[in-house]
Amino acid sequence: MELIVSLGIGVLAGSGVWLLLRPRTFQVIIGLALLSYAVNLFIFFMGWVRGGRAPIVAPGGPASLAGFADPLPQALVLTAIVISFATTALLLVVLLAARGLTGTDHVDGREEDA
């Protein structure tokens, strides 16, 4: 389970970084989205990788906390998702404005000299 999760995060982050370094604004924004997915998963699994364990202490359940997932990373990841969603939306608007004003989708606002 740990291996699958880490590989998944790694692939997402790797693709994200590669796309982020591309010259087209659309590639950059997709790269940022992938990177933020990777980071969100990373935070989420900081609360340990264990299946089938709710972060809720049921009445009459075991007294030790070892049987429960850590609820805090789940709260953190919600905040992080909301914030990255909002900023990505903002970036999308700026991207469209830049496309309209400069007439190209190159990140520098002009094509490289061939």
Added chain:
Amino acid sequence: MVPVVLPLAAAALIVLVDERRYALKAAISLSSLVLLIAAAVALTRMAETTRVYALGDWPAPFGIVLVADRLSAAMVLLAAVLGLAASVFSLARWQRAGPRFHALVQFLLTGLDGAFLTGDLFNLFVFFELLLAASYGLALYGGGTPRVRASLHYIVINLTASLFFLVGVSLIYGVTGTLNMADLATRIPALPSAERPLLEAGAAVLAIAFLVKAGMWPLGLWLPSTYAAASAPAAALFSILSKLGVYALLRLWLLLFASGEGGELLAWGGMATLGFAIAGVLAAPDLGRLAGYSLLASTGTLLATIGLGSAPAAGAALYYLVASTLGIAAFFLLIELVQRSRAPGADVLAVTAEAFGLDAADEPQEEAGIAIPASMALLGLSFAACALLIAGLPPLPGFVGKFALAAAVLAPQPIGAPAWTLLALLVLSGLASLIATARAGMRIFWGAEQRTVPRVRVIEMAPIAALLALLLALTIAAGPVMQYLQQAAQALHAPHGYIDTVLGR
């Protein structure tokens, strides 16, 4: 608590007001800022002993706390003063250049104050995002191609830095199991040595996020062009955003790593920034970039001194931080006025551009107002004051700050190679900014070419004059201010008081 909630409430109120009622919006914004300054002054008095406010009354390691010590209170005051100066300046014309200027300023201040006051790592992230979102709006404010192009880079870089921030925070949480800064400081020494590398990796990733914000070389290449492209009041406000990175670094590094790991790296990185900024200042093609590189030079100086890691040096650095932030903010405001006196040819070009609708949103029409006579002389005088300040010559506090810095850096015997390098770079950076500003000043004020005398209104000159007067006062009152900041630095270097107060022991 007040410094966070007040601007937030004001911003919410301003957003609700109809877009055309400028007077009402400005009135709400300015009264909120005046109240904020009053609250910040009260806070600096209260913060003689560290104050803790537990949100929702949850005790410290479990709930989120706001903590006000001397450093936080001083930074909140600095932010409020800059906010007032920028807002008053914007009354003349910038507030009409686009929608919701005042609301953005208030949101920015909410984020800044929250980030300065919070005692929780994740909460710091949330306030960072709040102020970044507002700063994206302000960077774009006024529209136009150069601004959109520069903002695109600014937003992408800061989003990536935020992701670094998240990775760092979650690594630290994963290792220690807490996010409260004071609690972290008590748990880190007790960590088993096997988990130590993971924690240090997390802290390093976190530091990258702060250093991007502060603009340390090579992470600060985006800064000059973004700040030069932003509208004048926005750029003046941005001069404190870089200092936020320095603040966060100072606070967390000294709290979490009491033995000072990584200080060497910080010192050399700061010096590299300073060297880069010296070259940039000399090569800057326009005044906006010149101011941007001066800003980088001041952050470089700060990082290097903090990295050398003695409490007196940190105190002097804090004084220099206050002085250089105010000075560079005044400079950004001044640049806009000075550049209005462009040669007639340039104005004609601008007019034709406007006729073809190329720059329609960029330059709002000037409206009638009281123009100052002899505005050129006044501008020249202010320009000279800013130049002296940035170069660090007497009688303005740039000199006091740099002198105290140099004295503190040279105090420990024997003097190491980093200290000598820093000293040489400090002197060089003063010389470089003097050359650059003198050259620009001569071209603008004494140049032979025909130029129009700019129409400057009282409302635009007043904030610059007020900032400069404040700086003069800062020189005269250098003793008490320096003492206050030295105490702040002492408290940072001996964080037991902070930790005990937060955890309620």
